[in-house]
Amino acid sequence: MTNFRIGFGYDVHQLREEYDFWLGGIKLDHEKGAVGHSDADVLIHVICDALLGAADLRDIGFHFSDKDPKYKGIDSKILLGEVMQLIRDKGFEVGNIDSTVCLEMPKLKPHIPAIKECLAEVMGVEKGQISVKATTTEKLGFVGREEGVSAYCVALIYKV
Numbered sequence: 001m002t003n004f005r006i007g008f009g010y011d012v013h014q015l016r017e018e019y020d021f022w023l024g025g026i027k028l029d030h031e032k033g034a035v036g037h038s039d040a041d042v043l044i045h046v047i048c049d050a051l052l053g054a055a056d057l058r059d060i061g062f063h064f065s066d067k068d069p070k071y072k073g074i075d076s077k078i079l080l081g082e083v084m085q086l087i088r089d090k091g092f093e094v095g096n097i098d099s100t101v102c103l104e105m106p107k108l109k110p111h112i113p114a115i116k117e118c119l120a121e122v123m124g125v126e127k128g129q130i131s132v133k134a135t136t137t138e139k140l141g142f143v144g145r146e147e148g149v150s151a152y153c154v155a156l157i158y159k160v
């Protein structure tokens with residue numbers, strides 16, 4: 001087996017009024033928020049899945065079941081911290097991650113530095129190892145209708 005491994009994550013959450021909108025560990029000020037068993041932070045969930053996939057450690061729902069009341073409303077930053085521990089316990093460190101959030105509104109551009117800072121702290125890596133990008137879907141599909149938010153992430157990890 002090589003010292004380098006890649007992983008991929010994809011996730012979707014519904015957007016509804018009267019829910020908080022947590023994304024990348026920060027709370028966005030928006031009229032809609034994401035629905036989930038946890039705080040529904042779609043960006044953190046795809047990072048977790050990419051890291052777990054890279055380390056051959058199944059997926060986020062395997063470790064933190066959405067049927068378990070223990071995780072009801074949980075801050076996804078706690079889950080990401082636990083995932084980092086799992087991959088480090090297996091002897092891996094993060095090379096870099098690259099992610100894309102698909103979201104019609106709000107614009108994420110002004111929030112990217114704060115998101116990177118927050119994720120870097122939770123993961124115990126440098127900000128430069130974390131890339132967060134955003135795109136609309138040009139008003140097409142569930143993202144375009146502002147019914148949901150999706151995200152993709154790839155992660156590179158290596159054996160220390």
Ligand SMILES: Nc1ccn([C@@H]2O[C@H](COP(=O)(O)O)[C@@H](O)[C@H]2O)c(=O)n1
Pocket residue numbers: 102103104105106107108109110134135136137138
């Ligand atoms: N929620 C979003 C969506 C997009 N952006 C930024 O706008 C650029 C153009 O988006 P298109 O969907 O028209 O390609 C994109 O590259 C992002 O920089 C954003 O900040 N927040």
Ligand SMILES: C[C@@]1(CO)OP(=O)(O)OP(=O)(O)OC[C@H]1O
Pocket residue numbers: 011035036037038039040041045060061062063064065066067068071
């Ligand atoms: C994060 C978890 C925690 O129970 O719940 P959800 O917020 O529903 O998120 P999802 O990505 O649908 O499933 C993964 C679960 O592990």
